[in-house]
Amino acid sequence: xxxxxxxxxxxxxxxxxxxxxxxxxxxxxxxxxxxxxxxxxxxxxxxxxxxxxxxxxxxxxxxxxxxxxxxxxxxxxxxxxxxxxxxxxxxxxxxxxxxxxxxxxxxxxxxxxxxxxxxxxxxxxxxxxxxxxxxxxxxxxxxxxxxxxxxxxxxxxxxxxxxxxxxxxxxxxxxxxxxxxxxxxxxxxxxxxxxxxxxxxxxxxxxxxxxxxxxxxxxxxxxxxxxxxxxxxxxxxxxxxxxxxxxxxxxxxxxxxxxxxxxxxxxxxxxxxxxxxxxxxxxxxxxxxxxxxxxxxxxxxxxxxxxxxxxxxxxxxxxxxxxxxxxxxxxxxxxxxxxxxxxxxxxxxxxxxxxxxxxxxxxxxxxxxxxxxxxxxxxxxxxxxxxxxxxxxxxxxxxxxxxxxxxxxxxxxxxxxxxxxxxxxxxxxxxxxxxxxxxxxxxxxxxxxxxxxxxxxxxxxxxxxxxxxxxxxxxxxxxxxxxxxxxxxxxxxxxxxxxxxxxxxxxxx
Amino acid sequence: xxxxxxxxxxxxxxxxxxxxxxxxxxxxxxxxxxxxxxxxxxxxxxxxxxxxxxxxxxxxxxxxxxxxxxxxxxxxxxxxxxxxxxxxxxxxxxxxxxxxxxxxxxxxxxxxxxxxxxxxxxxxxxxxxxxxxxxxxxxxxxxxxxxxxxxxxxxxxxxxxxxxxxxxxxxxxxxxxxxxxxxxxxxxxxxxxxxxxxxxxxxxxxxxxxxxxxxxxxxxxxxxxxxxxxxxxxxxxxxxxxxxxx
Amino acid sequence: xxxxxxxxxxxxxxxxxxxxxxxxxxxxxxxxxxxxxxxxxxxxxxxxxxxxxxxxxxxxxxxxxxxxxxxxxxxxxxxxxxxxxxxxxxxxxxxxxxxxxxxxxxxxxxxxxxxxxxxxxxxxxxxxxxxxxxxxxxxxxxxxxxxxxxxxxxxxxxxxxxxxxxxxxxxxxxxxxxxxxxxxxxxxxxxxxxxxxxxxxxxxxxxxxxxxxxxxxxxxxxxxxxxxxxxxxxxxxxxxxx
Numbered sequence: 001x002x003x004x005x006x007x008x009x010x011x012x013x014x015x016x017x018x019x020x021x022x023x024x025x026x027x028x029x030x031x032x033x034x035x036x037x038x039x040x041x042x043x044x045x046x047x048x049x050x051x052x053x054x055x056x057x058x059x060x061x062x063x064x065x066x067x068x069x070x071x072x073x074x075x076x077x078x079x080x081x082x083x084x085x086x087x088x089x090x091x092x093x094x095x096x097x098x099x100x101x102x103x104x105x106x107x108x109x110x111x112x113x114x115x116x117x118x119x120x121x122x123x124x125x126x127x128x129x130x131x132x133x134x135x136x137x138x139x140x141x142x143x144x145x146x147x148x149x150x151x152x153x154x155x156x157x158x159x160x161x162x163x164x165x166x167x168x169x170x171x172x173x174x175x176x177x178x179x180x181x182x183x184x185x186x187x188x189x190x191x192x193x194x195x196x197x198x199x200x201x202x203x204x205x206x207x208x209x210x211x212x213x214x215x216x217x218x219x220x221x222x223x224x225x226x227x228x229x230x231x232x233x234x235x236x237x238x239x240x241x242x243x244x245x246x247x248x249x250x251x252x253x254x255x256x257x258x259x260x261x262x263x264x265x266x267x268x269x270x271x272x273x274x275x276x277x278x279x280x281x282x283x284x285x286x287x288x289x290x291x292x293x294x295x296x297x298x299x300x301x302x303x304x305x306x307x308x309x310x311x312x313x314x315x316x317x318x319x320x321x322x323x324x325x326x327x328x329x330x331x332x333x334x335x336x337x338x339x340x341x342x343x344x345x346x347x348x349x350x351x352x353x354x355x356x357x358x359x360x361x362x363x364x365x366x367x368x369x370x371x372x373x374x375x376x377x378x379x380x381x382x383x384x385x386x387x388x389x390x391x392x393x394x395x396x397x398x399x400x401x402x403x404x405x406x407x408x409x410x411x412x413x414x415x416x417x418x419x420x421x422x423x424x425x426x427x428x429x430x431x432x433x434x435x436x437x438x439x440x441x442x443x444x445x446x447x448x449x450x451x452x453x454x455x456x457x458x459x460x461x462x463x464x465x466x467x468x469x470x471x472x473x474x475x476x477x478x479x480x481x482x483x484x485x486x487x488x489x490x491x492x493x494x495x496x497x498x499x500x501x502x503x504x505x506x507x508x509x
Numbered sequence: 510x511x512x513x514x515x516x517x518x519x520x521x522x523x524x525x526x527x528x529x530x531x532x533x534x535x536x537x538x539x540x541x542x543x544x545x546x547x548x549x550x551x552x553x554x555x556x557x558x559x560x561x562x563x564x565x566x567x568x569x570x571x572x573x574x575x576x577x578x579x580x581x582x583x584x585x586x587x588x589x590x591x592x593x594x595x596x597x598x599x600x601x602x603x604x605x606x607x608x609x610x611x612x613x614x615x616x617x618x619x620x621x622x623x624x625x626x627x628x629x630x631x632x633x634x635x636x637x638x639x640x641x642x643x644x645x646x647x648x649x650x651x652x653x654x655x656x657x658x659x660x661x662x663x664x665x666x667x668x669x670x671x672x673x674x675x676x677x678x679x680x681x682x683x684x685x686x687x688x689x690x691x692x693x694x695x696x697x698x699x700x701x702x703x704x705x706x707x708x709x710x711x712x713x714x715x716x717x718x719x720x721x722x723x724x725x726x727x728x729x730x731x732x733x734x735x736x737x738x739x740x741x742x743x744x745x746x747x748x749x750x751x752x753x754x755x
Numbered sequence: 756x757x758x759x760x761x762x763x764x765x766x767x768x769x770x771x772x773x774x775x776x777x778x779x780x781x782x783x784x785x786x787x788x789x790x791x792x793x794x795x796x797x798x799x800x801x802x803x804x805x806x807x808x809x810x811x812x813x814x815x816x817x818x819x820x821x822x823x824x825x826x827x828x829x830x831x832x833x834x835x836x837x838x839x840x841x842x843x844x845x846x847x848x849x850x851x852x853x854x855x856x857x858x859x860x861x862x863x864x865x866x867x868x869x870x871x872x873x874x875x876x877x878x879x880x881x882x883x884x885x886x887x888x889x890x891x892x893x894x895x896x897x898x899x900x901x902x903x904x905x906x907x908x909x910x911x912x913x914x915x916x917x918x919x920x921x922x923x924x925x926x927x928x929x930x931x932x933x934x935x936x937x938x939x940x941x942x943x944x945x946x947x948x949x950x951x952x953x954x955x956x957x958x959x960x961x962x963x964x965x966x967x968x969x970x971x972x973x974x975x976x977x978x979x980x981x982x983x984x985x986x987x988x989x990x991x992x993x994x995x996x997x
């Protein structure tokens with residue numbers, strides 16, 4: 001069993017991460033899979049070409065839709081109703097659960113087959129269904145495994161990324177009542193057979209929603225296994241839970257999303273199945289659900305609307321590329337984040353959806369702010385900046401760490417005044433006399449404990465740069481060359497251009 | 510309880526739910542407008558970034574390249590592709606394969622082009638059912654027990670190696686989903702370069718023109734959920750033949 | 756033309772040799788560098804930890820230190836990029852906001868300055884060693900330094916360049932991250948050093964002493980004899996050798 005599988009173990013991200021770091025298998029498995037997915041994405045991007053243009057287009061479509069979400073959501077709802085869909089609105093998780101359960105009760109449902117949906121994970125809908133005696137069956141292979149293990153997904157796209165085939169064979173053998181070989185084909189074959197029965201006997205099929213097309217009222221699902229098609233084809237009733245921000249205006253816009261999403265998620269040109277479902281079965285059709293419900297869920301999403309620092313979070317298309325690119329995720333896996341969504345997007349989304357910044361103590365700190373998430377994001381969400389905004393809001397709300405707050409006041413006191421900075425350096429040099437050997441400090445106590453458990457710290461040199469500057473400057477001035485005229489011209493030209501209001505052309509702003 | 514009244518009360522319940530939903534819609538959408546700090550937008554906003562970039566919309570391959578690219582893409586994900594000159598060739602291929610696989614049950618869409626293949630006559634040992642041809646049948650079960658499902662693609666896209674099938678009374682969603690083997694005939698003139706050339710029909714036709722199910726199929730069902738080890742044929746057909754005809 | 760050195764606190768306190776190499780190298784082209792002594796730190800530790808009031812205090816010191824010069828040069832992509840945050844920090848202060856934008860537009864990381872301002876890629880250095888390069892995240896991803904260091908290294912005689920596997924992966928420094936999340940950071944830097952070892956390079960260069968201090972610290976901890984240098988040091992040493 002994975003040492004970091006449950007949320008209860010370890011109270012903070014740091015504790016859970018430490019558990020994960022001590023789990024050799026978990027680290028290796030997550031590393032292997034994320035590297036493979038990341039490599040697949042890079043290859044797909046290169047093969048497709050013009051990736052930056054596509055990325056920019058994706059971002060603009062998402063920005064436009066979210067900026068007019070009221071219009072497009074109304075349009076979607078009108079069209080979906082015209083298609084014969086029963087549309088519902090849920091402000092909170094409780095409301096969404098209540099509506100789902102009411103439908104299940106009305107339908108006298110015994111079982112619900114589900115295709116992968118992160119929204120239903122947010123709502124903890126499986127537990128709710130069980131509580132009224134309805135059996136929820138996850139049908140995505142990875143989700144089925146996770147459900148048997150009584151766990152939650154640790155990756156948006158690969159829910160069982162943290163499990164190896166032996167653990168999976170154990171789980172499925174217990175389910176089968178016979179020993180199954182730890183062979184992928186055998187294990188997947190068992191699940192296919194088992195779930196076939198479940199599909200055929202289920203009263204309700206439940207799905208998430210990758211995109212909802214406003215102009216035609218269609219909902220779109222991307223998947224590889226065919227289980228989402230099963231769920232939307234076989235049972236008599238379909239319930240789709242959809243985050244209110246999943247909207248795109250048109251099928252033309254879907255082409256852009258279909259270009260970005262699979263390539264970013266797995267490096268595929270398109271998932272094996274992409275289904276656009278427009279209403280329940282037509283009366284003369286012989287398959288498809290007779291009754292179709294779409295529940296539009298807010299559950300904290302509107303908290304980001306109108307917030308200039310976080311609104312772009314709603315642009316997320318849930319591809320998981322930021323997880324695969326993140327060096328922190330790769331080392332600690334998804335469960336260490338402690339929420340429904342993990343990785344960089346989870347580190348920002350979880351506290352934003354819940355608005356209890358204080359409670360999500362150190363989740364925003366579990367990032368080195370390296371920006372790999374932003375670089376990987378197909379719709380250019382600046383997650384690395386949002387992490388800093390979260391940290392700032394926590395401090396502003398008075399939830400900062402007391403010791404750290406005191407430290408930062410000290411920091412700004414010292415750093416706002418060069419004389420103080422100089423004095424501190426002098427103090428440091430005196431202080432290190434006791435601990436520095438051959439220009440190094442190896443002591444593992446106090447603030448250096450964590451750092452020096454993996455590294456050696458350099459000691460301060462005898463003279464800082466500012467101490468040396470006087471002599472250095474005199475020396476340099478003595479031997480200074482005349483600047484070449486073309487170089488001088490260049491520099492003057494750059495300054496002139498700047499005055500004309502042009503940017504500097506170096507670095508992003 | 511009498512099913513008639515149960516059904517009626519269910520319809521009434523749905524009506525109640527709808528009334529509640531419409532009431533809720535107002536506050537829900539108003540809330541969004543308020544968060545966006547402006548009155549509700551009721552006119553279609555200008556959408557300057559609709560769809561793919563312009564350079565992409567001009568991208569097109571010739572017929573042979575479409576065939577070659579479709580083939581390469583479909584093969585690379587574990588599908589099979591046959592290039593056939595006529596529907597007679599398609600009939601021969603399907604019957605040969607069915608015999609080779611000892612297929613007992615075959616289900617096909619109810620379309621004249623498939624009727625013309627006369628699979629029933631060519632495969633006397635197999636039971637060939639025609640989708641939704643008899644309202645008394647439980648068609649989902651017929652499809653589920655089938656060894657082979659035979660469909661005609663409405664469109665295909667070479668760039669992604671995708672077959673598009675649209676549902677109707679005569680074209681079951683189950684036929685391309687539940688059988689073990691899927692055979693999809695692609696009339697060559699339906700093979701486009703880009704997905705966008707297919708999507709445009711749905712935008713232009715509009716809501717009322719759309720069927721309940723539009724499915725893009727890009728190879729056999731697969732999963733990499735166990736140790737990222739690729740498995741073919743998890744829930745959907747594990748063997749998929751694309752027969753490009755014409 | 757006034758060119759000022761933004762020494763960065765790390766180079767000032769721990770690695771004076773880096774800024775010295777940079778200043779001496781630039782002097783060979785007639786660039787007279789001034790050093791405004793009132794400067795301290797860019798404020799990044801406070802900014803990234805969410806203490807923006809404290810970050811503003813130090814940022815103000817930097818803005819004023821460089822108010823009168825035409826170019827600011829720094830031996831760090833990360834500290835240079837921190838200046839790009841100043842306009843947001845002073846959103847509500849018209850005067851400082853404008854000054855912050857000006858400062859951003861005239862601030863250059865060392866290799867950017869050499870290549871894009873001076874137009875120099877061949878400094879005439881000789882450095883007959885096997886060298887690998889770690890592109891620091893802020894410099895490469897956010898500030899946009901891509902080919903500049905490679906353009907400079909490719910002109911160094913005798914230098915054998917070995918690409919670093921997974922070069923773009925963060926080394927795990929991340930400022931206070933290395934202290935707060937020391938175990939994750941430790942795992943990241945160990946992985947980085949594994950990759951450095953794979954290259955069998957004698958020297959690891961970079962453009963940010965914070966990252967290099969982190970990697971060098973782990974190399975020393977594991978008693979790996981790889982020499983760690985800022986590219987400015989390498990170039991200056993190579994010029995002296997030539």
